[in-house]
Amino acid sequence: MILIVSCLKKPKAKEAKQHNILFIAIDDLRPDLGIYNNTVVKSPNLDAIGNEGVVFNNHFVTAPTCGASRAGLLTGLLPRDSIDITNEVFSEKIAKQKDSPKTESFVHFLRQKGYYTVGVGKISHSPDGLIYGYGDEIGTEWELPKSWDEMLLDLGNWGTGWNSFFAYSGGKNRTDENKNLKPYEKANVSDEGYPDGLILKTALKKLNELSEKKEPFFLGVGFFKPHLPFNSPKKYWDLYDRNQIKTSPNPEIPKNVNLKSLHSSHELNQYKKGEEKASLQKPLSEHYSKKLIHAYYASISYIDNQVGKLMTELEQLGLSDNTIIILWGDHGWHLGDHRIWGKHTLFERSLKSTFIIKAPQIKKGSKVNEIVSSIDLYPTLMELCGFSKPNRLDGQSLVPLLKFQSPDWSNVAYSYYNRGISVRNERFRLTKYFRENEEEPNIELYDHINDPNETTNIAKQEPMIVQKLLKLIDQGDFGIYKNKN
Template structure:
C-alpha cells in the first residue's frame, strides 16, 4: 500500500510538471552576447581572422550569414531582441529604453523578456555580464555607485558579475589594465590598449572564469537552465592582452573596401563618429566624412579591433570547453549573438549609429543539441527579434501572440520555405529595409535625397545611391517599411 501511495504521488508530480510546460527533454540554453560584434570571423569568410573557437562552433552549428539587428545601438538592440518586437516609437531607440519600458513598469501577466518566460516555465535563469544594456545588469550611471536595482527585475534567478579591481560594472565596461577605466582616467585615453596581462587582466576573462564556475553549479540543479553570458569586447576601447595582438601582423591587416562616404547620400545618413571622437581624447586622429583617418591609423585601429575579437573568441572557447567537460553539450542550445555591427572606417565612419549594412549586420550562430557534426550556412534574411520565438519552439513553450519575430527552427533544420522577405532597421533619422537584392533607407525629415537605395548584387558595400534612377524599386520597397506610430 505504501508503494502504491508513493507511485501515485510520483505520477501526480510528473503530470503537474508536464502541464506547467516543463518536460524532461527540454534543453539547456547558453546564450552568449558579444558587444559590437560585426560578423568579422573566420566562419564568415574572413580567413585572416584568428577565431578558432567560434569557427569550430560554427562547423557544428547554423551560421546565419544575413542576420540583422533592429537598432544600431546597444540598449535598444537588446530590448528588441529580448522582447521579440520591432521598436514602435523613437523612445525605443535610446540606450535607456529597457529602464523606461521594463525596469520602471508595473509587472503584468506578460513576460518582460523571453528569459522571464523561460523562468516561468521551469527554467533556472542565470545572468553573467552584459545581457541587457548595463554592464552588470543593474541600473546606475557611469559615475554613480553600484545600485541594487536590477534592469530586468523579473527575468533572473541569479545575476552575477566579477568586477575585479574595477569595482563597478561601468568601470569594467570601459576597462584599462591595472584597474583603471576611461572614467577614472577622465577620458584622457587612447581608444585601444595592448597590455602584457593574462586573460583575467581584463573583465571579459573574469566573466569567462565566472561562467565556468556557474556551469558546474547549474549542472547540480538537475533542471533545465538558461545561462546568459555577456562579453564586453570588442566594444570601445579596443583593449586586449598582448598575446591576441600578436596573432596579427599589422602591415598585413586589410583596410576597409569602402573608406569613402557614399555617393549621392544625404549627410544625415552618416555619423560623425561621436562615440569615438568624444570618448577618447588621446586618439591620434579624429575621423569625419570630410577627413577620414590615415591608412596607417586605420590599420592600427582595425588591428586593435581584431585583437579584441580574438580575445573574446578565446573566452567563448573556455565556456564551450567546460560544457563539453561537464557532458552538457548534447542537451544544450548554444547561441552566439552580436548586438549590432560596427563601421571600421567604412564610409569614413568609426562607430555604429547608422542605417548602413555595416551597422546593422552582426554575427548569429546557433547550435542545436545533437548536431555536433552538421555545420550549415543559412543565407536567408533573419532578424534579432527571431531569437525569442525560436527558443520558444525549441523548448516547447507557447510564445506570446504579439511577437514580431518568427521562428528560425525551419532554417535550423535546413528548410528555406519560410525565409523572410525583408529585415527592418530603425534609427533616429529614419528607417531602412533590406531584401535579398536591395537596401532602402528612408529619411522622412529630409527634403533632398530623402531615399537611399543600394543594389547589393553589384554594390555590396553600399557606395552609390541609385534611388533617383530606380523610383519603381524605391516605391516597391517603401511598402515593406514600418514607420513609427506616433
Template sequence: MAKLKWIFITCTLWIVNSKAIPQEKNQPNVLLICVDDLLPALGSYGNDEVKSPHMDALAAQSAVFSRHYVTVPTCGASRYSLLRSSLPRTTAELSNTIANRLSAAKQEKSTEPETFIEQFRRNGYYTVGIGKISHHPDGYIYPYSGSKSDRRELPNSWDEMLLDYGNWGQGWDAFFAYANGESRTTKKGDVPPYEAADVGDEGYPDGLIARTAVNKLKMLAHQKQPFVLGVGFFKPHLPFNAPKKYWDLYDEDRLSLTSAPDIPKNIHRASLHNSAEFNQYKLGEEKASLDEPLSDAYSRKLIHGYYACVSYVDEQVGKVVSALKETGLDKNTIVVLWSDHGWHLGDYHVWGKHTLFDRSLRSVLMLKTPDMTGGKQIDRVVSTIDIAPTLLDLCDVPALSYADGYSVKPLLQNIRDTSWKDVAYSYFKEGISMVTPQYRLTRYFRKETPATELYDHAVDTLETKNIAEGNEHIIQELNPLWEQGNTGLFR
C-alpha cells in the same frame, strides 16, 4: 564561524570540480552568448585575417546566418529588441536606456513577461545572466560614474545576475576597463582608444566573465531544472583593450583597410556621423571626421586593436563552450552566439555603429541545437527579433503574445523553405531601413535630401552608391513590404 566558512568553501569546490551528474529532463537548456559590437569579422564569415578559431569551430557545428540584421544599431535598444522580439514603436525604444524606463514601471510582475527570459522563467527554467545581456554591464541601473545600485534593469527576468568586477569595483568601470584598474570614466576620457597590456586573460573583465560562466555551468550541471544562461562579453566594444598576446597574433602592417573608404555617392551626410563615441577617447592620435579619413597607419592601428579584441573574446567563448562539453551539458543545450550590431572600421570615414548601412546593421548569429552533427550556412534574411520566438519554439515554451518576430525553425529544417519572408527592418537616425535578398531601401524622416536611399546588393554589397533616383519603379515595388515595417515611429 571560521569552521562554517571552511565547510561552505569545501562544498563549493566539490560542486565545481566533481564530475557532472546528467540532468533528468527533456526540455533543452539555452546558452545565449552575446558579444558586443562584433561585425561579421570572423573566419567563418569569410574574413581570413581575423584569428577566431573557437567561434569558427562553433560555426562548423551550427547554423550560421550570413544575413542576420539587428533592429536598432545601438547597444541597449538592440538588446531590448532581442529580449522582447519587438520592433520599436516609440523613439524611446531607440535609446540605450529603454529597459531602464520600463523597469521603473515593472518592479511587480505583470500579466505579460517583460522578456523572453522571463517567459522561460515562468515556465520552469532557472535563469542566470552573467555580464552584459541588456544594456548595463551587470544588469543593475546606475550612472557611468556612480556606485552599483540594487535596482535591476530587468527585475523579473533573472534568478541571478552576476559580474566579477575585479579591480574595477562596478560594472561601467569594468566595461570601459584599462588593465591598471582605471577606466575611461575614472580617467574622464583622458585615455587612448586601445591598450595592449602584458596581462593574462583575467587582466581584463572578459576573462573574469568567462571564468564565472565556466564555474556556473559546472554548478548548473548538478541540477535537474532546465536553465537559460546568458553570457555577455564586453569586447570588441571600445576601448580596444586586450592582453598583448592577442595583439601579437597580427602583423599590423599587413592588415587590410576598408574596401569602402569613401562616403557613398548620392547621399546626404546626415545618413552618417562624425564618430562621436570614438572621439571620446581624448588621447587618440587622430580624430575621426566625415571631412577626411584617418591616416592609413592609424587606421591599421585601430583595426589591429579591434581584431585583437575579437581574438581575445574568441578565446573566452571557447572556454565557455568547452565547459559545456566537459560537463556533458552540450548534449541537451541549445547554443546561440549573437552580436548586438556591426561596426564601421573606417567605412565611409566612420568609426562606430549608429548608421542604417549594412556594416552597422549586419552582425553575427550562430545557432546550434543538440542534434546538429555539422554546420550549415543559411543565407536567408533574418532579424534579431526572430531569435526569441525560435528559442521558445525549440524548447516547447509558449510564445510571447506581443512578439513581432518569427521562429526560424522552418529554416533549420529546410533552408529553402518558401514560407519565409526574407525581410528585416531597422530603425535609427530618423530613418527606417528594410533589407530583402537583393535590396536595401531606407527612408529618412528629415529635412535633408535625398531622404530615400536604395542599394542593389546584387552589384553593390558595400552600399557605395544610392540608386534611388532613376529607379522609382523598384522603390514602388518594394513600398508595400517597406510599409509593413513602418510602425509609426517617425511622424
C-alpha cells in the same frame, strides 16, 4: 570578488528536463570571423561553433545601438515608441513595467516555464543588469526585474559595472581618467587582467553549479569586447602581422546621400589621446586605420579564447548534447567604412552582425543566406524547447531554416535609428528618413548584388523599386517618429 546577485521567487520546475540554453552575447561583433570568410582574424573557437551549428550570413539587428538592439532581441518585438530605439529602453520602459502581468523577455518566459536563469556580464544594456549612469554609484533597480534568478558580475579592481565595461589594465577606467586615454591598449597581463577574463571565470563556476541542478538552465554570458576601448592582453595583439591587415573596402562617403545619414565618429573621438580624429572630411591614415583594426581583431581573439574555454567546460561536463548554443553580436561596426568609426547608422555595416545557432538534432556546419532579424530568436527558442510562442511577437521561428525545409520565408528585416527606417530584402536596402523639412535626399536605395559596399544611392534611378519597397517600410512604421512632416 564582488558578485551582484538577484534572488527572486522561483516557479516550480518542470519534471521533464528541457534543453539547456547557453546564450553568448558579444558586444559590437560584426561578422568578422573566419567562419564569415575573414581570412585575417584569428577566431578558431567561434568558428568551431559555426562549424558545429548553423551560420546566418544575413542577420540584421533592429537598432544599431546596444540597449535598443538587445531589447529587440529579448522581447521579439519591433519598436513601437521612440524610447524603443534608445539605450534607455530598459530603464525607462521595461523596468517600469515590473508590476505588469506581461512577460518582459524570453528569459522571463523560460523562467516561467521552470528554467533556472543566470546572467553573467552584459545581457541587457547595463554591464551588470542594474540601472545607473556611467559615473554613478551602483544602482539598486534591475533592467529586467522579472527575468533572472541570478545576475552576476565580478567587478575586479574596477568598482562598478560601467567602470568594468570601460576598463583599462590595473583598475583604470575611462570615467575616472576623464577620457584622457587612447582608444586601445595592449597590456602584458593575463586574461583576467581585463574584465572579460573575470566574466569567463564566473561563467565557468556557474556552469559547474548549473550542471548539478535538476531543472534546465538558461545561462547568458555577455562579453564586453570588442566594444571600445579596444583593450586586450598583448598576447592577442601578437597573433597578428599588421601588414596583413586590410583597411576598409569602402572608405568614401556614398554618392547621392545627405550627410545626416552619417556621423562624425564621436564614440571613437572621445578618447582624447587617440593619434588622429575621424571625420567625414577625409579618411584616417592607412597607418592609424590598420592600428585600430588590429586592436579590434585582437579584442575578437581575446573573446574567442574565452568562448573556447567555455565550450571546453560545457563538453567536459557532459552538457553539449543537450544544450542549445546561441552566439550573437548586438550590431555591426564601421571600421572606417564610409569614413565612420562606430555604429549608429542605418548602413549595412552597422546593422549586420554575427549570429550562429548550434542545437541538438540540427544539421551541422551549414550556412543560411536568407534575411533574418534578431527578433526571430525568441520564437525560435520557443519552438526548439517545445513551447507555444506568445501571440504578440513580431519575429518568426528560424527552425524551418535550421532544418532546411525550404519554407516560404519573408526575407525582410527592419532597422530603426537616426529618424529613419530601413528595410532589407534579398537584394536591396531601402532607407527612409523622416527629417525636418524633408531635407533631401531622404530616400536611399542600395543594390547589394551590384553594390555590396553601399557606395551609391540609386533611389532616383530606380523609382519603381523604391515604390515597391516603400510599401514594406509602411508595414514596419509604427509611428515612432512622432513629428513626421
